Amino acid sequence: MKRVVILGGGVAGTLTANYLVPKIKERIKNEEVQITLISDRNFQIYEPGFLYLIFNRLGEGELKRNLGELLDPAVQLVIDRATKIDADNSRVVTENGSYDYDYLVIATGSRVVPEEIPGLKEGGHWFYNLEGATRLREALAKFNGGKIVVSVMGIPHKCPVAPMEVTFILHDFLRRRNLRDKTELLYTYPINKIFTMDPVVELVQPMFDERGIQYKTFFNPIEVDAKNRKVITLEGEEESYDLLIAIPPHRGAQVIIDSGLGDKGGWVPTDKYTLRVDGYDNMYALGDATNLPVSKAGSVAHFQAEVVAENLAAEIEGIEPTAMFNGKAFCFIETGWEEATYIWFDYFTPPRPVLPSKFVHFVKMAYNKAYWLTARGLL
């Protein structure tokens, strides 16, 4: 019997499993193949929802679904935390057992590490995990005017456009609450422009100007002075704030670091086309976990899952795997409370944002609910 182990129950792991099952369902039925998904929690979180949770537009309960509801019933679900991937012996060790595999899919995602910027935990907020988002929701509800700094404190981070989105939505949120006149809004980015991709800069920068949203580039925070409410940068600048919304640095999963499989940031070195882990024939990696120069986005995980599932199915059938990932990403960009645009791009095609509209915003709102159909492999 061939054993496929998928590590991680986020969008990447769940979708890989759900795409793989129908391709080899006869073999699963005949017990020639077993697919096991290991996740350290029995639910999945829809992270893009944090952007709405902080403004009280989606509730915590709307962002979670049970993995049993999302996974194909033919997948064996194990709720346990992996502590080590023993790649030389093709075995995943967990807190409560161990799992030998013929093929391993690494889909352990990424996490924020606010503790890497001294003072950030004490002096700042973030919305990149559930705990941070619920805390920020409270701070925003209490906010009564002053200076808000939205600061990107490390690259790579999940969903590259989310910092711009939160700034746009904040602008409208403050207007709706009659606080915009009493609030200074500053967005900061580490490199020499407000975003990595020029077509997006061309759209967003004039919109920031129109709205009186200030921005600073080449702004690399190294410390937060929580007592005096100041951000201090590598460039020697200081910026005061009343409310700091940080995009904290990100790292790969602890198990990747502990297994010696990642680079400095804990990202798994992965082939950008085949998605095989460098140096291992029987390991694939996808989603946020990889070191690839693509966005850390659910949509990327989605397109990658199609490739990994197809290639795994081919290998199980004894056929040469030929599917390749072309770097495709799709991102909605909310440009206000009720308008949005979107971009898609891949290794070969630059993004071309459409004019922001209410209709695209509605599509995004619908998707916030319909996302679970994606996780199930239906949308």
Place this chain on the structure above:
Amino acid sequence: MEDKTQELVEKLLENQDTIEKILEKIILLEKTGALDTLADLAAFVKVAQDTLSDEIIKKNSELITNLGLVSAKFTSDNALMLIDAIGDAICRCDKEPEPVGLTGLLKAMNDPDVKFALGFLINMAKALGRALRERA
């Protein structure tokens, strides 16, 4: 005014190729009558845009999503076979039901078909128990 006309002409000349292409398309749309349809469609989209709200979008998407997730579980070969068999049973079961007591129940358990269905129901109860426990 003069300046504005000048500006307009310059803009037209600058974008001559694009404007020619657009014109060709609009002429074709008008000739085929599709332009009217497009105008109607725009009105329809506008009505939708002006009357929909985040709340309506959320509610409807949630409903469709839940239906989608549940229906996905009915696509396995086994589920199809079962639904098909239930369909047959409904069609064939045209007898008037009689009240059945304990003795009636015991008697019915001698019937090979009932025995088979009971076996199935016990298997089903096992799988249901597991699924419920997984969700607890």
